[in-house]
Amino acid sequence: MFAVVETSGKQYRVEPGATITVDRVQAEEGSTITLDRVLLVGGDSVKIGAPTLAGAKVTAKVVGHKLGDKVITFKYRRRHRSRRRVGFRASLTQLHIVSIDA
Secondary structure (H helix, E strand, O other): OEEEEEEOOEEEEEOOOOEEEEEOOOOOOOOEEEEOOEEEEEOOOOEEOOOOOOOOEEEEEEEEEEEOOOEEEEEEEOOOOEEEEEEEOOEEEEEEEEEEEO
16 A cells, blocks of 8 residues: 655655655654645545545654755856855654554
8 A cells, every 4th residue: 555645735645554754844753744735645546536535644753853964055157256155954754654544
């Protein structure tokens, strides 16, 4: 069984036992959260929401928080001695999918 869930404006395909990395979720490490925006549940029969499935939820455990890889943005304007270098690291959360209830 698998499901497609939406969190932070992004969609993820999840299965029980899988670990996914999403944008930072305000929850303590080791706590359990519920993802209510389930768009699709698949397996033997497929259920598609319009846009979400009523009553469907995905339960996940927060494994930990971390920072993503550094992304460097470099802007350069020739003949003006103008340079700008900015680094960015996204705040991420790792989730371990416990169950899918449809």
